[in-house]
Amino acid sequence: MAGFEPIIGHSVALRLLGTLLARGSLAHALLFSGKAGLGKLTISRLLAMALNCDKRDLIGENKKGNEKFFPQRVPCKNCRNCRSIIAGNHPDVIVIDNKNKPIKIERVRSLIAALSMKVYGTGSKVAIVKAAHMLTLQAANALLKVLEEPPGNTIIILTAPHANDLLPTIVSRCQQIRFGSVNIETLANWLVGKVSGLDMEQARVLAAMADGRPAKALELANGGIAQRDRLLSMSGLDGKLTANKMDLISVLAWAAHMSASPETIDNRLSILETWLRDLVVASINPDLLINKDRSEDLIAMASKTDPEQLLDCFDAVCSARRQLEANANRRLALEVMAMRLTKLLQHGFNQP
Numbered sequence: 474m475a476g477f478e479p480i481i482g483h484s485v486a487l488r489l490l491g492t493l494l495a496r497g498s499l500a501h502a503l504l505f506s507g508k509a510g511l512g513k514l515t516i517s518r519l520l521a522m523a524l525n526c527d528k529r530d531l532i533g534e535n536k537k538g539n540e541k542f543f544p545q546r547v548p549c550k551n552c553r554n555c556r557s558i559i560a561g562n563h564p565d566v567i568v569i570d571n572k573n574k575p576i577k578i579e580r581v582r583s584l585i586a587a588l589s590m591k592v593y594g595t596g597s598k599v600a601i602v603k604a605a606h607m608l609t610l611q612a613a614n615a616l617l618k619v620l621e622e623p624p625g626n627t628i629i630i631l632t633a634p635h636a637n638d639l640l641p642t643i644v645s646r647c648q649q650i651r652f653g654s655v656n657i658e659t660l661a662n663w664l665v666g667k668v669s670g671l672d673m674e675q676a677r678v679l680a681a682m683a684d685g686r687p688a689k690a691l692e693l694a695n696g697g698i699a700q701r702d703r704l705l706s707m708s709g710l711d712g713k714l715t716a717n718k719m720d721l722i723s724v725l726a727w728a729a730h731m732s733a734s735p736e737t738i739d740n741r742l743s744i745l746e747t748w749l750r751d752l753v754v755a756s757i758n759p760d761l762l763i764n765k766d767r768s769e770d771l772i773a774m775a776s777k778t779d780p781e782q783l784l785d786c787f788d789a790v791c792s793a794r795r796q797l798e799a800n801a802n803r804r805l806a807l808e809v810m811a812m813r814l815t816k817l818l819q820h821g822f823n824q825p
């Protein structure tokens with residue numbers, strides 16, 4: 474189904490939603506918290522379908538076995554309502570997805586106006602605000618008013634990485650449902666079935682690199698292993714570059730390569746983090762490696778490297794991530810990170 478990924482994992486959250494739906498005790502405002510890429514938006518849309526599906530009356534018939542009830546029984550994903558929610562054009566389901574950019578008050582005002590209108594179909598109005606931590610203060614305060622006095626027959630779902638990222642007054646008005654990482658083995662199995670030509674070992678690497686996030690793992694599977702190898706080779710972190718080759722020009726070229734496509738920076742930083750973590754782990758317990766397909770390289774490099782230096786490298790990556798999250802200059806933050814890493818590498822395993 475285009476634009477609608479199947480759900481994997483999250484059995485606790487789904488069971489809870491199923492129970493709340495079956496009992497009719499779903500709050501009018503929900504907060505789905507958890508890292509990006511776990512499937513919070515997909516499950517929000519699934520819930521919107523459950524509330525609007527033509528066959529939603531099954532809710533009443535299935536009260537006994539409600540652990541199986543959601544999402545298996547409801548919604549059908551095939552009726553007119555379900556299909557138009559999947560296609561993103563259902564008049565009663567409004568999704569605000571500002572691609573991680575600030576969500577301004579005008580957007581919230583138009584949402585409020587849409588919610589004040591009569592329900593078009595026979596189900597409920599559902600508003601989904603993706604990445605609600607990106608609401609500006611004004612926008613958040615405007616939304617708060619709707620959460621305080623919601624229009625009838627309306628469910629508002631907010632998604633965010635952590636409840637702490639939102640105004641406490643907003644959080645206190647929401648029923649919070651937390652989403653955790655999907656188990657690596659479950660995710661790897663799912664990936665193997667989904668991506669042709671992927672073997673289980675590679676799938677485990679990708680699942681771990683994605684930190685148990687299905688959407689992220691899928692994104693990485695499309696060229697993730699090759700992207701990792703290219704990045705490690707450019708950075709010299711695979712130990713194959715000699716110190717004198719890592720001149721300033723190559724370091725800056727590497728930073729430019731990373732900053733060129735902003736949407737992949739998060740992946741690239743994750744690759745560096747898991748690699749550095751593996752270098753620390755390699756000398757202690759190789760069974761715990763994430764990049765298992767490169768275990769020989771990792772063990773050889775780890776034997777030549779001081780763990781203290783690796784921790785400094787890790788710190789360089791983490792502080793670049795923090796700066797980027799705080800909207801620092803992207804290119805500059807990555808250049809500083811690249812220079813710090815190179816300096817550390819030149820004193821570590823690239824020594825002739």
Ligand SMILES: [Zn+2]
Nearest residue numbers: 526549552555
């Ligand atoms: Zn349906």
